[in-house]
Amino acid sequence: MPSQAKSLPPRGDICIFGDSHIASVQRALQGKLIDTGRRKVTFWGADGPSFRALRWHRGRIVPDASVRDMVRKISGGSHEDLGPQDFDLFIFYGARLRPHEFFTSILKHQRQPEGQLSSAAMQAIVSRWTNKTRAWRFAQAFADAGATVMFVPASLPSQNVLDSQGEKEQLAVRSTKAERAALWRILGDEAANAGFTLIPQPDESVTSDTLTKAEYATSDARANNDWVHKSPEFAALMVASALHKAESISAMAAE
Amino acid sequence: MKNPYQGLQPHAFWKSAVGSVSPFQIGGLWQPKFQVFKTDKIVTAGSCFAQHIGRALAARGYQWFNAEPAPTLMLAKDAEAFNYGIFSFRTGNIYTTRMLRQWIEQAHGLADDPTEVWQKAGRYFDPLRPVIEPQGFASEDELLASRQALYAAIRKAVSKANLIVFTLGLTESWANRESGLEYASCPGTAAGKYDADLHEFRNHRPDAIQADLEAAIGVLRKANPKLKILLTVSPVPLTATASGQHVLPATTYSKSVLRAVAGMVAEDHDFVDYFPSYEIITAPAFRGMFYAPNMRSVVPEGVSFVMQNFFADQKTAFGGQGKPTVKSGAKGSKGDRVTARNQHNDVKCEEELLNAFAS
Numbered sequence: 001m002p003s004q005a006k007s008l009p010p011r012g013d014i015c016i017f018g019d020s021h022i023a024s025v026q027r028a029l030q031g032k033l034i035d036t037g038r039r040k041v042t043f044w045g046a047d048g049p050s051f052r053a054l055r056w057h058r059g060r061i062v063p064d065a066s067v068r069d070m071v072r073k074i075s076g077g078s079h080e081d082l083g084p085q086d087f088d089l090f091i092f093y094g095a096r097l098r099p100h101e102f103f104t105s106i107l108k109h110q111r112q113p114e115g116q117l118s119s120a121a122m123q124a125i126v127s128r129w130t131n132k133t134r135a136w137r138f139a140q141a142f143a144d145a146g147a148t149v150m151f152v153p154a155s156l157p158s159q160n161v162l163d164s165q166g167e168k169e170q171l172a173v174r175s176t177k178a179e180r181a182a183l184w185r186i187l188g189d190e191a192a193n194a195g196f197t198l199i200p201q202p203d204e205s206v207t208s209d210t211l212t213k214a215e216y217a218t219s220d221a222r223a224n225n226d227w228v229h230k231s232p233e234f235a236a237l238m239v240a241s242a243l244h245k246a247e248s249i250s251a252m253a254a255e
Numbered sequence: 256m257k258n259p260y261q262g263l264q265p266h267a268f269w270k271s272a273v274g275s276v277s278p279f280q281i282g283g284l285w286q287p288k289f290q291v292f293k294t295d296k297i298v299t300a301g302s303c304f305a306q307h308i309g310r311a312l313a314a315r316g317y318q319w320f321n322a323e324p325a326p327t328l329m330l331a332k333d334a335e336a337f338n339y340g341i342f343s344f345r346t347g348n349i350y351t352t353r354m355l356r357q358w359i360e361q362a363h364g365l366a367d368d369p370t371e372v373w374q375k376a377g378r379y380f381d382p383l384r385p386v387i388e389p390q391g392f393a394s395e396d397e398l399l400a401s402r403q404a405l406y407a408a409i410r411k412a413v414s415k416a417n418l419i420v421f422t423l424g425l426t427e428s429w430a431n432r433e434s435g436l437e438y439a440s441c442p443g444t445a446a447g448k449y450d451a452d453l454h455e456f457r458n459h460r461p462d463a464i465q466a467d468l469e470a471a472i473g474v475l476r477k478a479n480p481k482l483k484i485l486l487t488v489s490p491v492p493l494t495a496t497a498s499g500q501h502v503l504p505a506t507t508y509s510k511s512v513l514r515a516v517a518g519m520v521a522e523d524h525d526f527v528d529y530f531p532s533y534e535i536i537t538a539p540a541f542r543g544m545f546y547a548p549n550m551r552s553v554v555p556e557g558v559s560f561v562m563q564n565f566f567a568d569q570k571t572a573f574g575g576q577g578k579p580t581v582k583s584g585a586k587g588s589k590g591d592r593v594t595a596r597n598q599h600n601d602v603k604c605e606e607e608l609l610n611a612f613a614s
Contacts, residue, residue, distance in 0.1 A: 101328060105326045108326075113407035113411070114322065114344075114405070114407040116401050118337075118392055118397055118401055119393045119397065120337075120388055120389070120390055121325075125326060125328050125329050125333070128330050128333060129328055
């Protein structure tokens with residue numbers, strides 16, 4: 001039985017940790033699309049390419065000098081580095097974990113008549129793929145240290161933004177609701193084994209091509225060919241899901 | 256002409272071809288029947304040594320065909336552990352022609368899918384490929400589903416390939432006395448439990464080996480009438496023999512029989528050829544130099560020398576080839592490339608497991 005994330009104090013402060021995806025969370029907060037009650041929200045992170053300049057050092061996430069200014073700007077100067085005891089709830093958001101890589105690889109494989117995959121082979125893939133992501137390792141280290149971590153991975157690519165046939169072939173793959181649920185369950189189990197909670201993208205936001213519905217793309221997505229980032233509304237949906245999950249875990253722990 | 260030997264080329268005479276030249280000058284050992292093109296889809300199957308051939312072909316830009324690739328996200332070392340990219344499909348080593356026949360007939364619906372499954376510590380092992388999954392399968396259903404996927408891969412490989420390279424490995428094998436099913440290895444070694452009443456030792460005789468090989472070839476050619484077949488014999492000696500003989504003469508018997516059958520079958524069909532990799536490694540003229548100190552494993556230099564001969568003899572017969580023309584998008588999948596990346600890794604040989612039971 002996978003372990004569950006630790007209980008959350010109902011009014012604890014929240015840290016949103018991640019890459020460029022956290023911008024949409026900031027906009028959602030500014031637009032009052034997210035209700036965090038009286039909890040204080042702090043952002044901490046760096047853009048994607050700078051993520052590799054975040055390191056685990058003496059039990060904390062520490063930025064290299066090259067990205068310190070960026071981290072300071074994002075966090076408002078409140079935390080030079082980030083430790084598992086600094087907040088009551090951590091929401092890892094985006095954070096370089098891209099489920100579409102996993103979904104497309106597995107689904108395209110399984111579409112082939114010779115594409116059956118044993119559970120052990122699947123486990124090997126999931127374990128390697130998740131652990132190569134720095135933020136996944138950070139989340140596990142935080143959980144090991146007693147922190148409550150909700151991990152919201154990067155969203156699936158946006159519908160109607162993929163321009164070239166090559167992009168479509170690479171990023172889109174037909175899938176059923178049951179198939180997507182099964183793959184999310186595998187990722188969720190892996191996270192639970194690592195001590196934290198993975199928040200899957202709600203299936204209502206996903207197309208049959210395993211893309212995020214166009215309505216959740218950023219407003220200038222097509223102009224910028226930006227299939228990666230999403231709207232504040234989508235961020236609100238995901239953060240609400242993370243908060244709800246954290247609340248339910250907290251309630252269960254309190255019983 | 257006084258006699259038929261007059262006017263023969265130097266390679267027909269021992270003195271000029273072997274006796275008076277250094278081993279590395281011995282060449283022209285093969286007069287190939289057909290050209291192997293870089294654009295040909297080449298399938299490899301058989302015993303351990305076939306792995307070397309597949310890797311060497313891939314490294315030279317030939318289109319080694321991986322019909323059962325690993326998912327793109329799977330790391331190379333995991334793919335190798337799960338036996339992806341070792342052969343063109345995940346049969347594991349096919350040591351005997353009976354095993355080849357079983358696989359080919361089962362994949363094409365000409366033989367029943369065996370229901371025998373081995374269990375150990377809650378895991379399930381396929382008697383036809385007991386080490387294909389490092390820890391066995393999670394369930395019988397998973398095992399059988401995996402075998403269906405394998406059958407699809409075999410059919411795909413056979414139907415799309417231009418050439419199958421099959422390396423004959425052993426005459427000795429173990430089978431289920433009741434069902435007749437031949438195993439990849441003796442029950443109780445890699446997996447399974449040995450039962451003297453149920454399991455029988457077989458040391459196949461030449462006529463049976465030839466019949467099995469012909470039967471397999473018949474199915475292959477029916478599925479793909481243009482398919483060409485290149486036979487080789489593994490130069491790797493037996494790890495152990497259950498024949499009661501000393502392992503050295505048992506090896507000689509086994510390899511001699513396989514070599515003879517390969518030669519006869521090649522002689523009988525214009526679409527079947529025999530490439531003498533076995534001779535290049537084992538012939539006294541090469542002084543055993545291509546064997547590791549255990550006098551069993553073939554060192555990389557030996558494999559390289561074998562393949563040099565392969566390419567040189569192809570070039571002599573058919574001229575050189577330019578770089579292969581590969582259409583965009585027609586490159587091998589990442590699963591294909593796994594093998595090229597791993598070409599320096601050890602070959603996977605279930606037979607080695609017998610060593611664990613040697614003492």
